[in-house]
Amino acid sequence: LDGDIDGARVEVARSDHGSAVLTDGLAEAGAYVHETVLYALTRPAGAGDSTELAAAGDLDAALFTSSLTVEHWLAAARERGIESAAREGLADATVGAIGPPTAETAADHGISVDVVPDDAGFEALARATIEDA
Known part of the structure; x- marks a missing residue:
C-alpha cells in the first residue's frame, strides 16, 4: 500500500x-x-488440554493463531507444572503459526515453527499444517 x-x-x-x-x-x-x-483476548479457565497431550507425547500438531496464543499455551503448561515436558512434546509435533509475528513470538519463546502459510488465515494455516504433518 x-x-x-x-x-x-x-x-x-x-x-x-x-x-x-x-x-x-x-x-x-x-x-x-x-x-x-x-x-479483549483472555484465556478461559481450564484451557490448556493440548499442553497435557504434548507432555504425554500425544500431540501431532499445534496451530498458533496469534502471539498471545503462544503465551497462553506456555502459561497453561507452566500452571500445570508440565512446561518442560509440554515443550518436548511440542518439539515432536508439527507447529504452525498464522503469520510471521506469531512465528517470531514462538521463536522468542524457544518454540520451533514448521509452517507459516503465505495467506494469514486460519484455513490456510490448518491446511498447510495438516499437509506438513
Whole structure:
C-alpha cells in the first residue's frame, strides 16, 4: 500500500493484543491510523488440554493463531507444572503459526515453527499444517 495511502485515514478495529506490524506499516506509508479495540483476548479457565497431550507425547500438531496464543499455551503448561515436558512434546509435533509475528513470538519463546502459510488465515494455516504433518 506504500504510495497509495499517503494522507488516508485508516480505522483498525481489533482485539486488545493486536501486533503493531499493521498499524506501524500503515503509518510509515503516510496514513493517519486510528485503532479501536473491540474485544479483549483472555484465556478461559481450564484451557490448556493440548499442553497435557504434548507432555504425554500425544500431540501431532499445534496451530498458533496469534502471539498471545503462544503465551497462553506456555502459561497453561507452566500452571500445570508440565512446561518442560509440554515443550518436548511440542518439539515432536508439527507447529504452525498464522503469520510471521506469531512465528517470531514462538521463536522468542524457544518454540520451533514448521509452517507459516503465505495467506494469514486460519484455513490456510490448518491446511498447510495438516499437509506438513
